[in-house]
Amino acid sequence: MSEYYNPIRESFKLAKKLDKLSFNILIASAVLTLINFTFTNYFTELKYYAEIASNANTVVILLYAILKFGISYIIFHTSFDKRADFIDHSFGTSYSAEHSNGYYNNGTVETGILRMGANSFESCFFTYNLSIKSLRSKWVINLAIIIFVISIALQGYNTVLSMVIQLTLPIFLISDAINHSIFCLRMKNILDSYCRLYNDLIGESDIKKKEPEIILLVLNYETTLATFNLLVSENTYNKFNPKLSADWEKIKEQYKLN
Numbered sequence: 001m002s003e004y005y006n007p008i009r010e011s012f013k014l015a016k017k018l019d020k021l022s023f024n025i026l027i028a029s030a031v032l033t034l035i036n037f038t039f040t041n042y043f044t045e046l047k048y049y050a051e052i053a054s055n056a057n058t059v060v061i062l063l064y065a066i067l068k069f070g071i072s073y074i075i076f077h078t079s080f081d082k083r084a085d086f087i088d089h090s091f092g093t094s095y096s097a098e099h100s101n102g103y104y105n106n107g108t109v110e111t112g113i114l115r116m117g118a119n120s121f122e123s124c125f126f127t128y129n130l131s132i133k134s135l136r137s138k139w140v141i142n143l144a145i146i147i148f149v150i151s152i153a154l155q156g157y158n159t160v161l162s163m164v165i166q167l168t169l170p171i172f173l174i175s176d177a178i179n180h181s182i183f184c185l186r187m188k189n190i191l192d193s194y195c196r197l198y199n200d201l202i203g204e205s206d207i208k209k210k211e212p213e214i215i216l217l218v219l220n221y222e223t224t225l226a227t228f229n230l231l232v233s234e235n236t237y238n239k240f241n242p243k244l245s246a247d248w249e250k251i252k253e254q255y256k257l258n
Contacts, residue, residue: 007085007098011078015071016234022067025060029169030148032057037152061169068172075229083222086123090116105248109257114207117214118257121194122248124221128187129244130232131180138180142173183228190221198255 032053039050084096089104092111106118150170197213204210251257
């Protein structure tokens with residue numbers, strides 16, 4: 001069996017490392033908020049250090065926003081290479097400088113629109129299942145930090161600027177969790193559409209009449225990815241990838257993609 005290779009893997013690994021760093025920065029922000037609150041209310045003789053903690057927290061939150069922007073840029077930039085590789089594997093072309101090997105598991109499907117649909121179907125299956133696995137933890141962690149930050153931080157700020165910047169963090173976190181939920185819902189709709197489409201294709205002699213629907217679903221999937229820029233952690237991917245790979249093989253048999 002050929003060795004697995006994905007030319008964009010390293011870029012996504014970098015994005016995931018930065019995402020992990022941003023989470024640690026988020027925890028640091030919560031700690032600084034607690035220090036500010038404790039020194040301000042219980043150790044008035046250390047109020048000077050409370051102001052330092054508040055100012056440091058402002059810088060930390062700005063750094064968090066910059067990291068999130070950097071992560072989005074990496075995903076956006078890498079998506080061009082990902083789509084080029086997707087087209088190459090689907091149609092046997094060479095638009096990308098490096099081709100993936102073993103990333104898609106639909107080599108038995110004839111090259112063309114049908115394989116493009118199968119590759120997108122596979123990607124949608126993995127994307128939905130990996131994103132839904134991390135949805136609950138996303139809400140739990142984000143809500144916990146939001147409640148903690150708001151309950152403590154509203155006790156007082158040393159400057160209006162600090163208040164404005166630090167209160168944007170809960171807004172960002174709740175928006176992040178909501179966007180993750182919407183992404184999962186849209187992916188579920190697209191995945192269900194793929195299941196209906198390939199169910200209709202079983203035993204269908206005139207596949208060409210279904211090609212416009214395949215293209216539409218591929219566009220819907222790629223547009224949703226580009227809109228939300230969702231990033232699944234490396235731990236989640238490594239934990240569930242083997243089972244999802246086995247499940248995909250069963251789906252290929254179910255819809256006769258072999």
